[in-house]
Amino acid sequence: MVLYFTSTVVSPPVTLFMGADKFENEDLIKWGWPEDVWFHVDKVSSAHVYLRLAPGQTIDDIPSAVLDDACQLVKANSIMGNKMNDIDIVYTMWANLKKTASMEVGQVAFHKDKEVRKVKVAKRNNDIVNRLNKTKKESFPDLRIERETRDRLEREDKKKLLRDQKEKEKEEERRKKEEQELRSYSTLMKSENMSTNYDGNDSDDFM
Template sequence: MVFYFTCLSDPKYVIYCGRDKFENEHMIKWGWPEDVWFHVDKFSSAHVYLRLPNPGQSYKDIPQKIVDECCQIVKDRSIKGKKEPAVDIIYTPWANLMKTKTMDDGTVSFKNRKHVELVKNVARDRPFLAKIYKTMTDDLTVDFEKQRKDRDREERKKVKEAAKKQEKEDREKRKKALEDKKARDYDVLFDFGVTSDGPKECEMEPDDFDDNFM
């Protein structure tokens, strides 16, 4: 079962977490590049994910209120962590998670520790947590693999459409540049006294040639 939460401060953000380590494992494999992973530091806990609304958004730009919501959930969903007065929470982009074959289900490491953020001394806020849980829903039928493949297919479609649009704009720019060049060349022809009817007739009299070329 997957649990979903809608962020109180901005409903465009979605928080979700799995029921057990096996669902955690599935989410590790089929997470999205837009996902940010949260976990209690030095204690076991649920893997909580925050899905960013914009693909290009950095995990460093998450509003603090939303970080606080995720921290409250992940602390509460840690058997040992929820009993502690305060715990530290770590979070990092899904793409920074590293999984090897020797690791147990639900266990991860990091590709680069520099991309791991630390929130220190997170204490339980009961009134705040109660409001968060009012947004919670569960889903027994979620298919993470299908969701990820559908997402990737949609992203490829957007990339192709953007490429076609750019190609069309480039063609129009080249066409406009060629038309401008033709217009400039046409103006130059007139500057040199050349018309569409051909060169102007010479106004010199035949006898003038001898005077001019002696």
């Protein structure tokens, strides 16, 4: 089961989601999207919270209010973290999560530590947590099918862009060829390259 929360601090609203337990966390790790940002309380056990970025958005574009919501949701869903003040929340892109066979269920590491961001959370903000909890919805998505569908659509988009680019290149080639033919025709039509009856080339025999 996956839990979904709606953050209304921006327009349009964004969705935050997390696994109901470590086994769902494992599935989210396996079938995450390249657009997903992963959040976790640093150095203590907590939920794995995700934010799916919009097309073209980067981790640097996350609004501070959305970042606050994600961090508060992570803290509230950490047994130890929820009781502590001045904790660190780490977050990084899903693609930076590293999973090996020797790791426990739900456990991850990072491919590149330098790509992990960290934000300090002073204390729990009940207003934020309560607002998010009121939007909570439970669902049982097929994460594998969702990811495979996402990848298929991306491939189709890339193929369309490639076709459009090739067609654009062909059109540019046709345009250049037409311009060259036009310049060549214009050159031939210049007066100095044309013969007239004043050049002695008149076919009629005048006295």
